[in-house]
Amino acid sequence: MAAPRTNVQRKAVSVEPSAAPAGSPTARARRDRGGETRERLIEAAIDVFGRHGYEGATTRQIAKAANANLAAIVYHFGSKEALYLAVVEHLIGEINRRMGPVLAFVEASFPERPAEAVALLKRMLGAFVDVILGNPEARRWARIIIRELLDPTDAFDVIYGFTGRAHALATRLVAIADGADAEAMETKLRAFTVIGQGIVFRVANAMVLRRIERDALGPAEREAIKRILAGNVDAMFAGDGDARA
Amino acid sequence: MAAPRTNVQRKAVSVEPSAAPAGSPTARARRDRGGETRERLIEAAIDVFGRHGYEGATTRQIAKAANANLAAIVYHFGSKEALYLAVVEHLIGEINRRMGPVLAFVEASFPERPAEAVALLKRMLGAFVDVILGNPEARRWARIIIRELLDPTDAFDVIYGFTGRAHALATRLVAIADGADAEAMETKLRAFTVIGQGIVFRVANAMVLRRIERDALGPAEREAIKRILAGNVDAMFAGDGDARA
DNA sequence: GTCTATAGTCGGATAGAC
DNA sequence: GTCTATCCGACTATAGAC
Numbered sequence A, B: 001m002a003a004p005r006t007n008v009q010r011k012a013v014s015v016e017p018s019a020a021p022a023g024s025p026t027a028r029a030r031r032d033r034g035g036e037t038r039e040r041l042i043e044a045a046i047d048v049f050g051r052h053g054y055e056g057a058t059t060r061q062i063a064k065a066a067n068a069n070l071a072a073i074v075y076h077f078g079s080k081e082a083l084y085l086a087v088v089e090h091l092i093g094e095i096n097r098r099m100g101p102v103l104a105f106v107e108a109s110f111p112e113r114p115a116e117a118v119a120l121l122k123r124m125l126g127a128f129v130d131v132i133l134g135n136p137e138a139r140r141w142a143r144i145i146i147r148e149l150l151d152p153t154d155a156f157d158v159i160y161g162f163t164g165r166a167h168a169l170a171t172r173l174v175a176i177a178d179g180a181d182a183e184a185m186e187t188k189l190r191a192f193t194v195i196g197q198g199i200v201f202r203v204a205n206a207m208v209l210r211r212i213e214r215d216a217l218g219p220a221e222r223e224a225i226k227r228i229l230a231g232n233v234d235a236m237f238a239g240d241g242d243a244r245a
Numbered sequence C: 001g002t003c004t005a006t007a008g009t010c011g012g013a014t015a016g017a018c
Numbered sequence D: 001g002t003c004t005a006t007c008c009g010a011c012t013a014t015a016g017a018c
Helices: A025-029 A033-056 A059-065 A070-077 A080-108 A114-133 A138-150 A155-178 A185-203 A205-212 A219-236 B025-029 B033-056 B059-065 B070-077 B080-108 B114-133 B138-150 B155-178 B185-203 B205-212 B219-236
Strands: none
Touching: A033 A059, A033 A070, A033 A080, A033 A138, A033 B033, A059 A070, A059 A080, A070 A080, A080 A114, A080 A138, A080 A155, A114 A138, A114 A155, A114 A185, A114 A219, A138 A155, A138 A185, A138 B138, A138 B185, A138 B205, A155 A185, A155 B205, A185 A205, A185 A219, A185 B138, A185 B185, A185 B205, A185 B219, A205 B138, A205 B155, A205 B185, A219 B185, A219 B219, B033 B059, B033 B070, B033 B080, B033 B138, B059 B070, B059 B080, B070 B080, B080 B114, B080 B138, B080 B155, B114 B138, B114 B155, B114 B185, B114 B219, B138 B155, B138 B185, B155 B185, B185 B205, B185 B219
16 A cells, blocks of 8 residues: 555534534525535545555545545545554444443553453453444444554554553463563563454354354354454463463 | 455466477577466555455455466456455465364364363464464455455355365364363354454454554563463363363 | 566545535 | 546556567
8 A cells, every 4th residue: 555645634524513503494404414425435435445555546436435426535525545543443442332331441440350350351351352343334344454454554543542541451461370571572462362263253254164164153143253262362361370260 | 344245257277488498599588477476466465355344355456466467367367256265365375375274183182081172272372373463464355355354245165165175173172171062152152262362463463563562572572471371271171171381 | 388568457545516 | 415527646557669
């Protein structure tokens, strides 16, 4: 990706039209038209950028999918590139809305016994699996996020703002469970192996489905995955504490 | 990706020019020019398709990077799409060349005790990590392969030819180590969690590097990862047999 | 087998009416 | 805030000389 430059240049969100003349006949009927178009453009852009990549996606496709005018993209975002950045920010916002509470809970916890840390780690992992697999939109999100991980552009920083925090938390829990140093490279790598056990089902989804001969990962499969991951985590941290459930 | 249609239409490899008049003055000096151009085009295409995606990549970029003429792509491959397919086949060929021996060894083994299966699983996993991390080209390969996993096109079948076989083998070993059924969904999912522990370092490489504050995963980090993975596998399969090393 | 030239299409962005 | 019309550069693929 020819690295979207950094000129975000996103328009300040237009003033709330609810401040318009209250009795105006048409004012209420079409409230905040601009905001709606903006949202539709972002939703459509998630799909189109996700399927075709940043450069493969065309503003015409996006406008059409959003049922909006081509010029609306420039009007609302300034450029294709700024739209892309807005899309990534939107994605991370959605993910944060879903995982934020769990992360905050873990951040506020100070487990001392390994077993408590393992329990929290399993809880984080379960929530993560629910977000990346138990959500019809997650597949669309993943296409964009994983592309960005493979070949970072400016938008990577936005993603890292969430993923970096999540991994740091997981690392802290692994450190407590192992009685190890949270700053040690080994501990951080160990945390990645925990997360990777879940991520693989999103990244290699097409392969998983073909191997288990299913059309999709439904609730049953998702519960099976969560159970397996919990078992793995228990096993991984059984040696160094009393972590076994 | 607007799904490359199936018209492979790859040119039959041109007759070996070594069959040309043996004594010809220029015949030996420039032997197999076409073949070399073809190779350079594929190498360049790996980079360009990997960085920009199928649709984002342009044949002009590829030709320029390969130091070849634009028309050479059509001449050697027939179309942009056929070049892409040739690239994926080349990639899988390279990976097969490196991992084939290990897979064949495992295929020829019939471990009976769980400990033997676990040992083979660790060996497969180690080889896998070496291929995806211990190879400067692996990053370029991964960009294309992972994109294809995220959003399969016709080329997915080529990839599945390798990855499906590898996962089936891993599943067989997991089944023996667990005393479980290799056809059970749970066993297959468990095998994915094993593989995912390695894959994450390729997929989320940029994140890993930022978290451990390194510029690249060198031999030392790679050995650490292999050691951690081996430990995890031992722990995962310790309960059901005498698998501990 | 390599090259130039070009046909025909589609890309992002802009201008200006409404 | 939405729309049409348009600029102009870049795209894949082809034709045909060498």
